[in-house]
Amino acid sequence: MHAATRPALAVIAHGSRDPRHAATVDALCARVRALRPGLRVEAGYLDFDAPSVPRLLERLDAEGVRDVVALPLLLGRAFHAKSDIPAVLGETTARLPRLDVRQAGVLGPHPLLLQALERRLREAGSAPDRRHSTGVVLASAGSSDPEAIAVIAQTAREWRRTAGWCAVRPAFASASLPRTADAVRGLRADGVERVAVAPYVIAPGRLPDRIRAGALEAGADVLAPVLGASEELAAVLALRYDEAAADRRPVALSA
Incomplete structure (x- = not known):
């Protein structure tokens, strides 16, 4: 898929009062941009940090973006992936009818995540x-x-x-x-x-x-330290984006 026609990537993070959280998200987004040159990669947050997910999607819509993959920055499928994120995406896209947003799968499980754990243990x-x-x-x-x-x-x-x-x-x-x-x-x-x-x-x-x-x-x-902006984690983000971008079937977002 040509860069100009690829959906933008919105990385959906939880957010934290700890500034190290947003710094890690920024570093991961930078790694994904390096892996997918020309891909627009932005981060939005459910809480604490800015921009919020609705503000991010509104900005993308105002700038003419029409296709977005929303990728939960989550290692597993629990409440945030099953409820919070679909709810905020569904509510926001209902107000932005020109914007097509599909939710990608969570990051784990994946063998690359085990490799990242191994790397962190070696470093420690x-x-x-x-x-x-x-x-x-x-x-x-x-x-x-x-x-x-x-x-x-x-x-x-x-x-x-x-x-x-x-x-x-x-x-x-x-x-x-x-x-x-x-x-x-x-x-x-x-x-x-x-x-x-x-x-x-x-x-x-x-x-x-x-x-x-x-x-x-x-x-x-x-x-060991947290996984952080490891190359393995960035690679899994890129893979989950590719999977969602290639699947053009309609996706229903609901609360």
Whole structure:
């Protein structure tokens, strides 16, 4: 698809009072622009940061954009992907009849996200030759959605199967159990020699800080940084955009 005819990409982020969140989103958008030269990539936020999603779509419409892929900056399909984002897109596009907006799929699960987790653990000092004696806590933000929790558990199982860690266990910063500290202690109680905590979150903020506090409290040996603007994460954004842009079937957006 020629750059001039491709839909614009609106990355839909949650937003945060922590300025590191928006800075990470900006860096990810810049990486996607580098991967897809000529593609218009903008970010909009559900809360806290500007522009809001409605303001972003209104601006694109006013500038003559007619086709937009709205891509949730989410690792899993929970409340925001199933309810919040469709609702705000549906309400806004009802007021902008010239604008065609389709919602792309969430980022995870995807093998590239496991590669990004591996990269962050290496950067934090996890030794590849000690995988057989290292257990990993896959620490996500958490959700009350059973589907989202099941996907995190499956991601942990797949990571252990493909990477060779002696254990990979999920933990959650909110809404679900166990918490990060309890997962670290559980691995220790099971005789795991070394424990690494891998935050399965995109940007810094309140919940990642809670993951960090739990890892430190329980004495984890390695604490990786968040996924951030990694090249793997940017590649998944570009792939999800490509999938949505290629699917020209009508998409119903509703609350």
